[in-house]
Amino acid sequence: xxxxxxxxxxxxxxxxxxxxxxxxxxxxxxxxxxxxxxxxxxxxxxxxxxxxxxxxxxxxxxxxxxxxxxxxxxxxxxxxxxxxxxxxxxxxxxxxxxxxxxxxxxxxxxxxxxxxxxxxxxxxxxxxxx
Amino acid sequence: xxxxxxxxxxxxxxxxxxxxxxxxxxxxxxxxxxxxxxxxxxxxxxxxxxxxxxxxxxxxxxxxxxxxxxxxxxxxxxxxxxxxxxxxxxxxxxxxxxxxxxxxxxxxxxxxx
Numbered sequence: 001x002x003x004x005x006x007x008x009x010x011x012x013x014x015x016x017x018x019x020x021x022x023x024x025x026x027x028x029x030x031x032x033x034x035x036x037x038x039x040x041x042x043x044x045x046x047x048x049x050x051x052x053x054x055x056x057x058x059x060x061x062x063x064x065x066x067x068x069x070x071x072x073x074x075x076x077x078x079x080x081x082x083x084x085x086x087x088x089x090x091x092x093x094x095x096x097x098x099x100x101x102x103x104x105x106x107x108x109x110x111x112x113x114x115x116x117x118x119x120x121x122x123x124x125x126x127x128x129x130x
Numbered sequence: 131x132x133x134x135x136x137x138x139x140x141x142x143x144x145x146x147x148x149x150x151x152x153x154x155x156x157x158x159x160x161x162x163x164x165x166x167x168x169x170x171x172x173x174x175x176x177x178x179x180x181x182x183x184x185x186x187x188x189x190x191x192x193x194x195x196x197x198x199x200x201x202x203x204x205x206x207x208x209x210x211x212x213x214x215x216x217x218x219x220x221x222x223x224x225x226x227x228x229x230x231x232x233x234x235x236x237x238x239x240x241x242x243x
Contacts, residue, residue, distance in 0.1 A: 020147065020148075020151065022147070029243075030143045030146055030147075030181075030243055031135075031181035031182075031183075031242055031243030032181075033143055033146075033147050034133060034135070034143075034146050034147045034149075034150035034151070034181045034243065035133070035150070035179045035180065035181050036147075037147035037148070037150065037151045038131075038133060038147075038150050038151045038153075038154035038179045038181075039154075039177060039179060040151070041151035041154055041155050042151075042154050042155055042158045042177060043177070045155045045158060045159070046158065046162075046173070060159075063210065064152065064155065066148045066151055066152065067148070068144040068147045068148050097176055129144055130142075130143055130144030130147065
C-alpha cells in the first residue's frame with residue numbers, strides 16, 4: 001500500500017477528479033450505465049481510502065468532481081489501464097455480474113482516480129464526453 | 131442500494147450516470163461510518179445497485195421521508211449546476227445500502243430506468 005508517491009510532482013496539489021469511461025460496444029441502457037458507473041465510483045472511493053488517502057481527502061473536500069467519458073471497446077480499456085499503471089494512477093475495471101442486459105464478465109466501466117486532474121487529462125484527453 | 135432519478139428533468143445518459151454515482155459514493159461514505167457491517171456485507175455480495183425513476187421532486191422527497199422513517203440511510207444529490215440543470219436542482223435520491231426487503235417496501239412500485 002503506497003500513499004502518495006515521494007517522487008516530487010505527485011504530492012497532492014491541484015484539483016482532483018474521478019474519471020469513468022464507459023464501454024460503448026456493449027450498448028447498455030441509461031439505467032444500466034448509471035448503475036455501472038456507480039459501481040466504479042464506489043469501488044474507487046473505497047480503494048482510494050487505503051491506497052491514496054491524501055488524494056481521496058482532497059477529492060472529497062473539493063466537491064467530488066466526476067466526469068463520464070466514452071470508449072469504443074475493451075481494447076481502449078487495455079490502453080488506458082496500461083497508461084494508468086505506468087503513471088501509478090489508481091485504475092479499476094468493473095466486470096458485470098451479467099444479471100441483466102449483457103453477458104457476465106463484460107468490462108463495462110473503467111474508473112481512473114481520484115487523482116490530479118492534469119495527470120488524468122494526459123491519458124484521457126482524447127476521449128469524448130458521454 | 132437504490133438510485134432514484136427524477137424523470138421530469140430528462141437528463142442525458144452521462145449526466146444521469148454522474149449524478150447517480152454522486153449518490154452512490156455519498157451513501158457508501160455515510161454507511162461506512164454509520165453501518166459498517168451492513169456496508170461490508172453489501173460490498174462482499176457484489177455491491178448490488180439498481181437505478182429507478184420517479185416522477186418529480188415531490189416524489190423524491192416523499193421517498194426520502196419514507197427511507198428516514200424506516201431508518202435507512204439516504205442522500206439527496208443537489209447538482210452544482212455546471213451543466214444541463216440550474217445550480218441546486220435535486221437530481222437523484224440514493225437509499226441504502228439496505229436489506230433488499232426494506233428497500234423493496236419503499237421502492238417496489240417504481241420502474242427501472
